[in-house]
Amino acid sequence: MNASNLKPVLVIGGSGVVGRRAVKALRELHPELVLHLGGRDVNKAAALARELGRAEAVRIDLEREDLGLPPDAAFSAVVVLLKDDSLRTMKYAQGKGVPYVSFSDFVFDIGPEVALHIQHPTASPVLFLGHFLGGTVALATLQFARELKKVHAIQIGAVFDEDDVGGPAANGDMERLTKGVPSPLIRKDGKFLWATAEEDVTRTFQGADGTHWQGRAYPLLDVATLAAVTDASTVRLDFALRAASSRKPGEGPGHEVVIELTGELPDGTTAHVRHTLVDGDVHSGLSGKGVALAVERLLGLVGGAPVGPGLYSPEGVLDSAHVVERLKAWGTRIQRA
Template structure:
């Protein structure tokens, strides 16, 4: 480990439902990496720190520019699992010159973070991972896209079990983003459009063959996929319903239906469908997306530490590496 990674990664919201899974996942990927669990409930944070080993806990106050942290504390990175309306957490990371990773910003509200980066572009690496489950849909999609020489359209259908919406922070994110704008942003025939309820609606076939009614959702996935593939049409749709594998007494799953239309490398035109299912639901997917982002930022996997800059997951993480890790952590893939 480098001298910098001997300092702990500060996980704000790390004692929550998904944050705690991310901390456990990061510990599994990087057994020697110190971790600090930050939150408002110090008892929960302390309990998780004891479970992890090589970890400690701290109370966080996002209303304060210093986050309420004791003077002299030092970290290797800051990871945020809650919506920080003050952006004090990002400013703190910039002031310390350490990586920052966030996952709770909608596509319609990325302006403040981008502006803060523009004013201090050389201060720290900023990884904007506010994609569906922290990039674990987008990165596999880019991996599947490699069999195409030209892509016309990408459609992702995400199914979240109605009992798997997550903890309080995740529910707050969902409600804020659903209520903040009545329209959704999609790419249609080369043009970005904000579409109303009628055009935002789409039906796709689930992994069990049932027809699923979904609605376009404005996270960062569409932005990443359009920029990375030059596809002329991109949309990401979301459905909240009972997942295909969820039966009484059985766990719920999270499902991605990924469909790509274009010209294959052998010259044929095709529509290829991939199904990605995790039987443990959304939390392990999000946790892995964040953990892989942290280890990449710190140079613990995939290359040297990431230099100061503004990044999306696909600009620093190899899609093949994410697919490999997803399989190791229980995700199931099927190409149709």
């Protein structure tokens, strides 16, 4: 598949905090791919489109079934980097028979999309990418788990800088989370649990440099995905915040992820393996890269033929080894401790 032969990729929210990182990563990977950046403020999107080249801004009206786009609009994929409560964007992608990427769903959010996919299972590939950092952490975890014959526990801890906040859409989602469904999903003793007890919600973990952090579980799709793939009886993902004042001079608001795996090695012995991902960028950087890697794969620009209709999670479309190599090449420091 050649990027220059493809119809434009419609990136709704492409001018946002994550969106601009996603389209820049896509542009870096595929200079020929035409991108259409959708939003309400076309001037903002147009300025970014000029910067990117082979891109244009399109006004999106989520109140309309046709999204406010002309009847003859044609795209190769629809990527939606905001929470579309109406699912009009998904219906639009299904109507055109092109891949759809959903990026803003917590684990408790996906029911309506699953139901819509079930109604039209052969319409288009639908990818859930609400996973932590655009699926990159789930994929890295699965790559690291390959050395184990059987995985018993997956515990992921992440540390963010308190200044590393997203744009208004991301803040709206956080508000939805705190007001709506506050219980995070964990897997404990082989059972899925919407955790409410403080001892289930919180966990102390050791950061990349040995600092102890008090993390809180977070209801992202990663727990469901990692449990489904590995059948580990313990799976959780905890977030901690670092005060901006604790940054070293000249240091930006970077983030780190610690992935701890317990399981059985091929020789039958039990192992506890720890990997760290340290990134000096804001978290929207890796999240946007996750989007770019998913889009190029869905379109068949890497890793095989274009992905056919179906309901997918990142590991169903992306090769975990390829993703880890890409992240390293992009500058994330990944180490096995």
